[in-house]
Amino acid sequence: MIRVEQATKHYGATVAVDAVSFTIGAGEIVGFLGPNGAGKSTLLKMVSTWLPPTSGKITVAGHDVETEALAVRRSLGYLPEHNALYEVMRVDRFLHFVARMRGLQGAQITERIDWAVGTCALEAVTGKRISECSKGYRQRIGLAAALLHDPAVLLLDEPTHGLDPLQAVAFLDFVRELSAERAILFSSHVLSEVTAVSERLLIINHGRLLADTPVAEFKQRASDSGGTLDDAVLDVVRSDARARGGASA
Amino acid sequence: MTGTNKMSPGTFVDGTLVVARRELSATFDTPIAYVYTIAFALLANSIFMNEFFLTGTVDMGSFFGVLPLLLAFFVPAITMRLWAEERKQRTIEFLLTLPILPAQAILGKFLASLGLIGVLAATSFPIPIMLAVLGEPDLGLIASGYLGFVLLGSLLLAVGMLASALSTDQIVSFVAATLGGFLLVLSGDPRVVAVLDGVSPGLALGTNLADSFSALPHFEDLARGVIELSALIYFIALPAALLWTTSLVLERNRS
Numbered sequence: 001m002i003r004v005e006q007a008t009k010h011y012g013a014t015v016a017v018d019a020v021s022f023t024i025g026a027g028e029i030v031g032f033l034g035p036n037g038a039g040k041s042t043l044l045k046m047v048s049t050w051l052p053p054t055s056g057k058i059t060v061a062g063h064d065v066e067t068e069a070l071a072v073r074r075s076l077g078y079l080p081e082h083n084a085l086y087e088v089m090r091v092d093r094f095l096h097f098v099a100r101m102r103g104l105q106g107a108q109i110t111e112r113i114d115w116a117v118g119t120c121a122l123e124a125v126t127g128k129r130i131s132e133c134s135k136g137y138r139q140r141i142g143l144a145a146a147l148l149h150d151p152a153v154l155l156l157d158e159p160t161h162g163l164d165p166l167q168a169v170a171f172l173d174f175v176r177e178l179s180a181e182r183a184i185l186f187s188s189h190v191l192s193e194v195t196a197v198s199e200r201l202l203i204i205n206h207g208r209l210l211a212d213t214p215v216a217e218f219k220q221r222a223s224d225s226g227g228t229l230d231d232a233v234l235d236v237v238r239s240d241a242r243a244r245g246g247a248s249a
Numbered sequence: 250m251t252g253t254n255k256m257s258p259g260t261f262v263d264g265t266l267v268v269a270r271r272e273l274s275a276t277f278d279t280p281i282a283y284v285y286t287i288a289f290a291l292l293a294n295s296i297f298m299n300e301f302f303l304t305g306t307v308d309m310g311s312f313f314g315v316l317p318l319l320l321a322f323f324v325p326a327i328t329m330r331l332w333a334e335e336r337k338q339r340t341i342e343f344l345l346t347l348p349i350l351p352a353q354a355i356l357g358k359f360l361a362s363l364g365l366i367g368v369l370a371a372t373s374f375p376i377p378i379m380l381a382v383l384g385e386p387d388l389g390l391i392a393s394g395y396l397g398f399v400l401l402g403s404l405l406l407a408v409g410m411l412a413s414a415l416s417t418d419q420i421v422s423f424v425a426a427t428l429g430g431f432l433l434v435l436s437g438d439p440r441v442v443a444v445l446d447g448v449s450p451g452l453a454l455g456t457n458l459a460d461s462f463s464a465l466p467h468f469e470d471l472a473r474g475v476i477e478l479s480a481l482i483y484f485i486a487l488p489a490a491l492l493w494t495t496s497l498v499l500e501r502n503r504s
Contacts, residue, residue: 048346051503070256073348080346084339086271088278100267101347103260145343 001026001153001183002047007056009042009207016042018207019056026152029179031198031215032187033233039207040187041081044157047185048078060153074103076153077146081161081187083139087131091122091141094130095148102149116144120174136167143171147178154184160193172197191230203236206244211236256350264349268357272331273364282365285326290372293319297376307384312376313394313472317465320398320405321430327365328409329423331358332495336502337417345503351496359406359492366402370395390474397471400484404464405430407491414498437465 002024009017017039024030034040045051047058049069058065061075086094095116099109117126120140125133130141139159146154156175160168175186176197188194194201195215203211213236215229222232256264276282293312300311335341344354380386409426416422435441436458445455459466464487467480 045342050342050346070348070350073346078346080339080342082339084343086275086340087338088275089271093274097267097271098347101264101349103263103348 001028001061002185003057003059004043004047005057007043007046007053007058009039009046009051010054015207017046017053017204020204020207020209021056022202022209022212024183024185026183027179027181028200029176029184029186029198030200030202031194032185032202032204033191033194034187034189034204035237036189038189038204040189040204041157042207043204044078044155044185044187045080048076048080048155049073050080074149075151076155077149077151078155079139079142079146079157079159081157083142083159083161085130085138085141085145088129090127090129091133092117092126094141095126095144098145099148104149112148112150116148119147120144135162136164136171139163139167139171143174152182154178154182154186156184156186158188159186160188160190168193191233195229195233201233203233205237205240208240210240261350261353264353265357265360268344268349268354269360269364272358272361276327276361276365281326285323286365286368286372289319289323289369293373294376297373307380307386309376309380309386309391309394310472312373313397313468316398316472317401317434317468318431320402321434322427323369324366324402324405325409325412325423325426325430327362328406328413328426329419330413331362331410332413332499333417333419333422337419341499345499351499355410355492355496355499359403359410362406362410363399363403366399366406369402370398387474393474393476394472396476397468400471400480401464401468404433404484404488404491407488407495408433411491411495411498414495414502433462433464435465437463437469 004023005021006019007017007021008015008019020039020043032040032044042051046053046065047060049065049072052066060072063071063075065072086097089097092113095113096109099113104112117123120143122137122140122144125137125141130138133141139162143156143159146156159175160171163171172193175184178184186194186197195218198215200214201211201218202209203213218232219229221235222229225232293316296315297309297312304311332341335344345351377386377388377391380391381388405426408429409422412426412429413419413422415425436455442455442459445458446453448454464483467477467483470477470480
């Protein structure tokens with residue numbers, strides 16, 4: 001569903017994403033992990049068609065992000081970092097706007113909005129302005145908007161940012177439920193969240209993909225070394241930091 | 250350009266109108282639109298009434314005479330938030346990763362703002378109604394003047410939209426659009442033309458600017474009831490070029 005081949009993004013002389021390749025199939029939920037500034041959001045923005053790659057090829061549901069951007073956007077639901085929403089709009093009107101923009105028509109609009117409102121538990125806020133909603137509700141409004149057209153691919157960029165721990169757990173459970181038929185790429189810099197939800201981890205640092213490894217394998221490494229799962233994952237980043245230190249020395 | 254794809258004309262229009270409706274409703278969801286609509290109505294109508302009682306002529310010449318400067322000030326207040334707000338609140342990423350073309354977003358916002366220009370124009374309708382009651386005004390002349398209202402308004406909208414795309418700060422957008430608007434209007438004012446011609450006698454800078462760049466001579470023709478093809482081309486081609494430039498600026502901001 002998502003195929004990234006040697007994707008690279010330069011901002012002037014800065015290389016934000018450096019020849020990253022991976023694939024994600026239907027029914028897979030993949031965690032995208034890395035420190036702040038590692039290149040996670042840049043890569044998600046490229047997959048979402050927001051940023052053009054400097055080089056490389058990215059396809060979503062078989063469509064190229066550069067030459068078939070509209071088809072890509074139709075196939076995916078995207079919850080961007082910061083989840084910026086139209087603050088002054090009422091929640092129901094916002095969802096109606098997104099449904100229309102997604103090309104839904106007539107009874108389909110009401111049907112899908114009712115489904116999204118029910119699925120994301122937004123019944124209590126549909127008549128409120130988005131600016132009056134709590135952070136937890138706002139994340140769910142963003143997710144409802146991303147799910148309205150029943151996309152085959154979901155991109156979630158730091159979706160639990162700003163949520164309290166209970167809200168974050170509930171949100172992650174919900175994301176897990178969604179993964180049955182979809183390809184989900186889920187970015188976070190919180191290790192426990194990503195390992196709790198994902199089957200596979202992509203670890204990125206300084207724009208380079210350091211690992212594309214099943215969570216089960218990290219668990220095995222932790223078990224073999226007698227350390228924790230967090231240590232097994234962090235070892236990948238630490239090894240890279242040591243190698244970079246050595247290289248720069 | 251990222252986002253270049255084929256789309257049926259019907260889908261293009263539908264998406265554009267959905268953007269326009271959201272934009273118009275967002276404009277009237279805040280008190281600002283009401284404030285400047287009322288301010289425009291009070292200012293425009295009172296200036297006309299003052300002149301009307303002094304001259305006693307049954308036409309809208311004094312209204313259309315002052316209109317270009319009023320629009321150069323009021324239109325940037327409509328346009329300043331169009332892209333600056335989207336960029337500042339980061340909703341632009343959400344909007345432009347929906348399955349629409351950038352041109353639909355630009356035209357949708359333009360149409361919504363044009364709707365607001367229509368509201369501003371409607372606030373002056375008491376004037377022709379009053380003139381029709383008091384005498385026999387030249388309705389063709391008035392209609393031609395309102396055509397100029399809409400065309401000049403759309404040009405200033407396009408200037409403001411470009412200014413809004415260039416900055417995340419609404420005040421900067423407002424100031425830049427106001428300067429651009431005044432430049433387009435005042436470059437056709439005979440006093441400005443005379444001054445510019447005076448400082449550049451060999452170049453006839455003022456006359457050349459007025460003839461080739463300024464919106465004022467074209468608007469004044471329309472206000473006099475003269476509908477020239479050159480004016481229509483000017484008022485269609487220049488906004489189109491400005492909207493196209495806006496799309497380039499948005500694309501540059503993106504990458």
